[in-house]
Amino acid sequence: AQKVTQAQTEISVVEKEDVTLDCVYETRDTTYYLFWYKQPPSGELVFLIRRNSFDEQNEISGRYSWNFQKSTSSFNFTITASQVVDSAVYFCALSDSWGKLQFGAGTQVVVTP
Amino acid sequence: EAGVAQSPRYKIIEKRQSVAFWCNPISGHATLYWYQQILGQGPKLLIQFQNNGVVDDSQLPKDRFSAERLKGVDSTLKIQPAKLEDSAVYLCASSLRRGNTDTQYFGPGTRLTVL
Numbered sequence: 544a545q546k547v548t549q550a551q552t553e554i555s556v557v558e559k560e561d562v563t564l565d566c567v568y569e570t571r572d573t574t575y576y577l578f579w580y581k582q583p584p585s586g587e588l589v590f591l592i593r594r595n596s597f598d599e600q601n602e603i604s605g606r607y608s609w610n611f612q613k614s615t616s617s618f619n620f621t622i623t624a625s626q627v628v629d630s631a632v633y634f635c636a637l638s639d640s641w642g643k644l645q646f647g648a649g650t651q652v653v654v655t656p
Numbered sequence: 657e658a659g660v661a662q663s664p665r666y667k668i669i670e671k672r673q674s675v676a677f678w679c680n681p682i683s684g685h686a687t688l689y690w691y692q693q694i695l696g697q698g699p700k701l702l703i704q705f706q707n708n709g710v711v712d713d714s715q716l717p718k719d720r721f722s723a724e725r726l727k728g729v730d731s732t733l734k735i736q737p738a739k740l741e742d743s744a745v746y747l748c749a750s751s752l753r754r755g756n757t758d759t760q761y762f763g764p765g766t767r768l769t770v771l
Contacts, residue, residue, distance in 0.1 A: 547698075578759070586745060588699070588762035634698050642687065642751060642758060643712060646698030 545570045547637050549647035556625050556654055564620040564650045566635030572596075576638040577611065577618045582649070583631040594618065625654045658682065660763035662748050668769045674736040677766045681729070681750030688725055689760060690733050691747040699747055705731060735768075743770045 691699035704712040707728040725731040751758040
């Protein structure tokens with residue numbers, strides 16, 4: 544069975560601070576995909592990144608960066624120089640070979656001015 | 657390109673009443689998903705369609721929930737009769753193909769409150 548654990552329920556930071564969100568996953572598949580989605584207060588899930596199990600290169604997109612480590616089954620997400628607009632719930636998800644997403648419980652990020 | 661559309665955005669009903677949600681996926685997307693998101697939790701897959709066929713409904717409470725995707729485009733999800741524990745956000749998502757190589761794009765959701 545697949546499982547995604549986001550141990551941090553809520554993280555509060557002051558604007559311009561960095562924030563790292565942890566994601567640990569479990570799967571027996573050798574080929575799998577990992578995702579991060581953002582859910583702002585409006586409710587819509589916004590796709591941020593997809594990473595396959597064979598690509599362990601870290602990725603940076605603007606203020607966002609992702610660290611994928613198969614050895615520890617982790618796919619962590621860092622927001623650099625946080626802004627108020629980053630306030631949202633962030634979900635890590637794992638996809639099986641049929642495309643079924645297993646989501647973590649989410650981490651609420653609160654950025655105050 | 658238009659995103660996934662859902663309606664209504666909000667619905668309040670009494671328990672034992674019926675309710676239906678509508679979803680229009682991104683044009684050309686063959687795969688459509690319905691998720692249930694209870695407050696404070698991550699979304700949980702209810703049903704997955706490939707074109708107009710069901711490929712996974714293992715977590716759909718079939719005694720009260722039903723869904724269809726006629727003509728392989730729009731889809732409706734129905735609850736009859738609703739229970740208090742059905743209060744949640746119902747999210748529709750679509751992807752170009754089935755399988756983990758494709759990204760799922762989500763609609764704005766329908767927030768259901770059952771009183």
